[in-house]
Amino acid sequence: MTQSVSRRLVVGGGAVTALGVAGLVSGCDKLEDLFTQIQNRPVRKNVATLDPNGPELTAYKAAVTAMRGLSASDNRNWTKQAEIHLNHCPHGNWFFLSWHRAYLYAFEAICRQMSGDTTFALPYWNWQAQPSVPAPFWVAGSPLNYSPRSATPTSVIPPGITDPPTMEDIQSLTDFQSYASYASTAPRGGTGGGTGELEGTPHNSVHGFVGGTMGTYMSPLDPVFWTHHCMIDACWVDWNIRRGHQNTNDPVWTGYTFTDFFDRAGDPMTITTSQVLLMPLLNYRYDDPVIGEPGPGELKAAMRSNADAQALKKTLETGGPSTFKITQRVPVAQGLEVNTVRPTQAAAKLSTDALTASLDRRERLFLSVAIAKPPAENDFFVRVFVGKPDATAQTPITDPHYAGSFAFFGDDDAAANALGAGHGQHMTAKRNFIVGIDSTAAALSKAGALKGGAELPITLVTVPFEPQRAVKSTGFSVGQLELLVSPEPSSEPAKQ
Structure with missing residues (x-):
């Protein structure tokens, strides 16, 4: 029988108390002490700081071993858990973060059940501080040491x-939307969509960097997957709670209910988006990883009392408008073939006058890359340069012409073939990426490179995740390149 996550939390669930998500989502205001509840929730810790023989990794290894030993008919079976991702994962739309948070939550509860450790919390891989696959995933004979991977213990995530x-x-x-990916009517098979930054x-590129199974929709077979997605979730917590940015309040997103997951007993469960939004407030927290530049610790600056906790709860539940307003779309190129042998330049170029005018108005500038045909293999990433026709894979990201990067993830055709006709479709028909270029434009302006009446070429450079890795893919096709101008205030200072 399918049960809601609220029911499962009230009945029990390891370290989750009787208040659970149910009390918060139902709007109950007569809580004994929400602040104390929050302080006592389980802590997801940096896997690199854990004792190799400590309780966290011991429980994780025990859970992985036990799940691999379950019958193939058990929904908690290790492969069955990975197939949830293959069959249902949304990528390239705004359900990406909420679906994966629910996925982590359900998996974490199963790990508690299978390991016998009711206080277990999934660790995270802080790839900002430790840009190599952490040591616990390379120990000989450990259930966390998975093959195949393209990365080695000494591999380092490239800069940028x-x-x-x-x-x-x-x-x-x-x-x-520019942060978390773009509006869609459904996690898969809907209309709209597009990939946020x-x-x-980081998400797509780390999957490709680890490589092997991690580069596919069956990536949860590799135990490092769960720590990677905990880090992605920690980024969302940092963005939403510590920095105070609002999630969308669009009812298509806030009203969605996920039915793809199983509880600790292996029974189907439902999780609403409103419950997902409150999970990092009540059900777990991170041990304050520094994401981006140092700032106030997660929740500490904002919450000192139960009243503060209630106010934060309301903020998380309410959200705000997210329309990603585009005031101008400037076509740059169409029908661009990007190969992995040499850098590719767009046939058209960006007007320096247009860039200067947007900088004067303190607008945000994005390059939209609409993919017509994705690569056959996700074994490289793409760097974008503005006004540097001679850019190569060796051009450093400290070059002022460097704008940003993106990478591909997953194989829609493989997912469809695995599931049969009518299944395994991607979430939308679009595979669009955006790269912010206002910082680059500001740097070029400061250097005197935005001369009036000139045009700047856009160069796309494919880069292997490691210089010695062979790239099997031959490239991909871009349907359209566009310059997007948004009224969202830029962080760049106004031109003097």
């Missing part, structure tokens, strides 16, 4: 993906 300046740029975005850069 998870480093502090890159993450600060992403975490500083104020609009939900959190998903397109």
